[in-house]
Amino acid sequence: MLFPTACPHCTRDFQAEFADSHVHDLTCPHCGGKSCVFVRKQKFEMLFDLGTRALMDGYAREAVASFSAALERFFEFYVKAAALERAAERGGDFAEAQAALEATWKHVASQSERQLGMLALSYLLRQGQAPDFMDARSLGTDFRNRVIHRGYLPTQTEVEAYAARVFALIDRLLTELGAAAAHAELLQELTFAAHLEQLGDDVIAVFEEHPGMFRARRFGGQAQAAPKVSLPGIPANVTDPQKLKRLTTLNDAQKFQQALRERGELLRVFKGARPALGEPEKGR
Numbered sequence: 001m002l003f004p005t006a007c008p009h010c011t012r013d014f015q016a017e018f019a020d021s022h023v024h025d026l027t028c029p030h031c032g033g034k035s036c037v038f039v040r041k042q043k044f045e046m047l048f049d050l051g052t053r054a055l056m057d058g059y060a061r062e063a064v065a066s067f068s069a070a071l072e073r074f075f076e077f078y079v080k081a082a083a084l085e086r087a088a089e090r091g092g093d094f095a096e097a098q099a100a101l102e103a104t105w106k107h108v109a110s111q112s113e114r115q116l117g118m119l120a121l122s123y124l125l126r127q128g129q130a131p132d133f134m135d136a137r138s139l140g141t142d143f144r145n146r147v148i149h150r151g152y153l154p155t156q157t158e159v160e161a162y163a164a165r166v167f168a169l170i171d172r173l174l175t176e177l178g179a180a181a182a183h184a185e186l187l188q189e190l191t192f193a194a195h196l197e198q199l200g201d202d203v204i205a206v207f208e209e210h211p212g213m214f215r216a217r218r219f220g221g222q223a224q225a226a227p228k229v230s231l232p233g234i235p236a237n238v239t240d241p242q243k244l245k246r247l248t249t250l251n252d253a254q255k256f257q258q259a260l261r262e263r264g265e266l267l268r269v270f271k272g273a274r275p276a277l278g279e280p281e282k283g284r
């Protein structure tokens with residue numbers, strides 16, 4: 001996927017391709033100037049945004065794979081944030097905690113079932129209660145498997161409902177993580193710092209924070225205070241479980257639609273316009 005970037009030497013725009021590492025060593029096609037663009041965004045955000053883009057472009061089936069991958073990568077983010085938070089509370093050294101975490105993650109990295117196990121325990125230890133979102137129904141597992149493994153062609157509406165569910169779950173767990181999310185974000189910052197360290201003197205470093213579905217609301221460097229999560233669609237006197245479930249689903253959809261509206265900027269980025277960023281922060 002391409003994104004527009006401005007050359008810090010001659011200020012002209014050109015297209016760069018998103019790298020898995022979020023680090024982009026670029027040479028301007030206009031003036032030949034070298035730059036390195038660091039995109040502050042988590043993998044789960046990138047995947048969720050890709051899913052949103054596919055959905056809006058009418059590729060409903062393809063969107064499911066991205067939303068599902070976004071959820072898995074968010075679970076990894078949660079586990080890492082929780083583990084590093086614990087290490088920080090114990091007053092441990094961050095580098096040591098990071099090394100221990102990486103060595104542990106290696107055992108589960110290639111099997112998503114093992115990762116779900118890590119998540120369940122992390123949630124229990126952190127929140128002091130059982131994760132109430134891990135049954136197949138809450139995770140949308142059956143729908144996902146039907147689409148991805150059995151070639152089912154979902155309707156736009158079905159995928160929107162799936163996206164809304166994934167969105168609401170990530171949104172809720174991010175809210176519960178609160179400031180702890182910064183521990184996992186620090187991992188990305190350290191990778192950036194290591195790369196920045198070995199850049200040549202002729203390279204200008206640029207840090208960009210791209211808009212995303214979760215970012216403007218409560219997450220990322222520019223996050224505002226987390227708004228209280230309320231369920232505006234649910235009147236206090238509704239106790240019938242069936243009715244409550246229906247209203248909760250409706251609420252997920254509303255939250256997703258609301259986020260879509262708030263992220264008008266995101267859509268501009270998808271269409272290839274430059275995001276309205278502040279002055280690029282120039283390192284070195």
Ligand SMILES: [Zn+2]
Nearest residue numbers: 007010028031
């Ligand atoms: Zn240039």
